[in-house]
Amino acid sequence: MLKRKTMLDEKLIKVFAKLNREYDLQKSLYYYEIPASFPEKSKQMLAESGFEINKIVQYSHDEVIKALKKCVETENLEQKVKNLFFKALAEGFHRGLQPLFSYYF
Numbered sequence: 001m002l003k004r005k006t007m008l009d010e011k012l013i014k015v016f017a018k019l020n021r022e023y024d025l026q027k028s029l030y031y032y033e034i035p036a037s038f039p040e041k042s043k044q045m046l047a048e049s050g051f052e053i054n055k056i057v058q059y060s061h062d063e064v065i066k067a068l069k070k071c072v073e074t075e076n077l078e079q080k081v082k083n084l085f086f087k088a089l090a091e092g093f094h095r096g097l098q099p100l101f102s103y104y105f
Helices: 012-019 040-049 061-071 077-091 094-104
Strands: 020-024 031-032
Touching: 012 040, 012 077, 077 094
Parallel strands: none
Antiparallel strands: 020 031
């Protein structure tokens, strides 16, 4: 079984940013696909990460709070939060901004 990397891995975030995405109005979700021109190195990083694109997972409130509290222990948290903030801002994911700053502060 592959060991799943943390979502705050800077290189992995850049790989995810290169995925094509399409919005499904009925489900209110984005679906992602790997572009034909995706570099082999990026495909390998994605495969090794253990993340499955388009895998929909539902979490309880308590599970999310525990996971977010664990994020505080992440190395170089300040820089990673800043990077995620700018990515969310640039992509129009404004709902994601408040949780980022709440846990950052």
